[in-house]
Amino acid sequence: MEEKRDVTIYDIAERLSLATSTISRALKDHPSISDRTIKKVKKAAEEMGFRPNTLAAGLRGNQTKIIGVLVTRINRPFISSLISGIEETAQKAGYSVMITQSHDSYNDEVNLSKALYDSRVCGIICSLAMETRDTSHFQKFIDKNIPLVFVDRVPKDFNTYRVMIDNYSAGYKATKHLIEQGCKRIAHITGSLHRNTYSERRRGYVDALLESNLVVDEALIVDSTGLTFEDGETASNAFFDLQNPPDGIFASNDTAAVGAIQAAKKRGLKIPEDIAIIGFNDDPIASIIDPGLSTISHPAVKMGQTSAKKVINHLKSLRNNANASNKDNITEVTFLNTEVVARESSKKQS
Amino acid sequence: MEEKRDVTIYDIAERLSLATSTISRALKDHPSISDRTIKKVKKAAEEMGFRPNTLAAGLRGNQTKIIGVLVTRINRPFISSLISGIEETAQKAGYSVMITQSHDSYNDEVNLSKALYDSRVCGIICSLAMETRDTSHFQKFIDKNIPLVFVDRVPKDFNTYRVMIDNYSAGYKATKHLIEQGCKRIAHITGSLHRNTYSERRRGYVDALLESNLVVDEALIVDSTGLTFEDGETASNAFFDLQNPPDGIFASNDTAAVGAIQAAKKRGLKIPEDIAIIGFNDDPIASIIDPGLSTISHPAVKMGQTSAKKVINHLKSLRNNANASNKDNITEVTFLNTEVVARESSKKQS
């Protein structure tokens, strides 16, 4: 039953006959503490097994060393890699990571953003829920000067950090790739157009078609909200049933693209001869499925690392420059590279 | 610049001319506060937009409402589903989740367990690193009466909660399944035998063979530490090169099993006629790869939910019964069900 109490700075102060304030400052290399004292304090702290109480520090400073993360669903290849990157970078810099998932629900997103706020996170990284239209629930972070980073699924207008890929150019590249393989009628399976990721990819798709004087046929564009495997199958079957079916499909994620592949296979269509297919994300499945799925690769882990770095660097600059502020209308967009990964599902001529 | 201060219980106390202690108790429905006062306080709190400062409460009670999670790698299908389940359950019960990853390194695991401890997590859920042998770094949680749940990869002897599957019987079932399909020489690709998951599956594999009077050939067992795709390929190639190659492979995860499938395909071996293959986990790839990969399904999300529930219920019982204690040598093992998912990679006779 005898829970041995944790060592506090009081204990160190007593042992060294110093004030707690001196201990506190010495441990953070405060300039007004002599080197001799700093060494002495650190040695004692080490010997006594002192470990600072983050709660006490947090209470006083009204801020923790926790980065809040608000994503849609943790168990998605892209998201889990993103989180992995965030955790890795945060960890190295001495921050912890608190995870929440909105399940693509706007209400959950609002509540979780409040919960993270109440937890006094020192920064927040968010990828928007599919449902979200209004993003004013994030304003409080700006008001409190808490760095806010939107990643991948970002709002249209919100003056803050954004870490993302150039979805327009990626959509363009994917479509262009199919065109280069000889496709003349290219269909597109997209997610909610309220999300920048999908609307931009679609824009790129349209522009690539126009540039090559190909028809943009609304019948060839399916706004499948979920982009699930089934959505991919359903949409593809609808395409195949058209009087004038497409010879290429660009799906806005790999899951739907895999659905397209399975649908085509079931119909006995040859991939890529009859129908070329390209997805998006380069999920593990892409390289495993037969035929290999051409896709757009995403640096997911790096996006996580970059997002975490934005938060950490912003905090650093806040410390160094008391004038720095979120309110200076920071609008920094970081684009990470995407690449066409050409596999068998699209390569008409090898 | 005018950061409006948060509403505190002091503000409520002042407005209602009550003591802060009364506010504090009223908000938690303390029995010694009258219903009338409770209602009045809650109404005022609501109106004033009061949100409790979790740090202050945490400091006083020396404990947060944060559940620490220590896993090996976040971006693995099984792990990310596990975390998803934990987050979901924790969230509903009013807890937050702090995530860390050991990258299968023992040192990282030790440090992260300390970091979580320092964060005053109210509970911890851990899946051991591949490297870990000694688990004494978790003892401090027991000493402090902080519920500790090991999930999936659990230590041999540690009196605490365990949430897992019956790996022995799962290994047995997988092997038995291959035997039932007519396999006579079954190889096994396993992970580190220091982890219960792999050693138990192997034990089940061996017993299934013995039971059917099949040979247990050490040449057919590869202790591939990583269980990566490449490990699966390499191990399989080694098997195929044997004078007396196997007609079945049981890989201890799907990633390695997929490696086995690809290796077999490259050699022109027919699956399952020449070589039947079964994996473990039922990752998304399993149902997508061609041929469909037979495997053992794992209720990953449910394992997460169950683990979180163990933590939460333990905390509840601690509150209700001040005598309850970790030190009563709790050893509660919860087994979740596994199932053989038979797909084309193993079905010799349909």
Added chain:
DNA sequence: AAAGTAAATGCAACCGATTGTGTAAAGAAA
């Protein structure tokens, strides 16, 4: 009406680190 008991609320210490300001000690200049 006095006394006794139960119910409701107030008081104040406490958790442990942080930080503005005050003061003592050490060194430099006169």
Added chain:
DNA sequence: TTTCTTTACACAATCGGTTGCATTTACTTT
């Protein structure tokens, strides 16, 4: 030696709830 600066450290308030104990108020009971 005295005075003026630096340099180094101490004091004490503070962050916002929580909780043991004291106290007041409201009701019974005789």
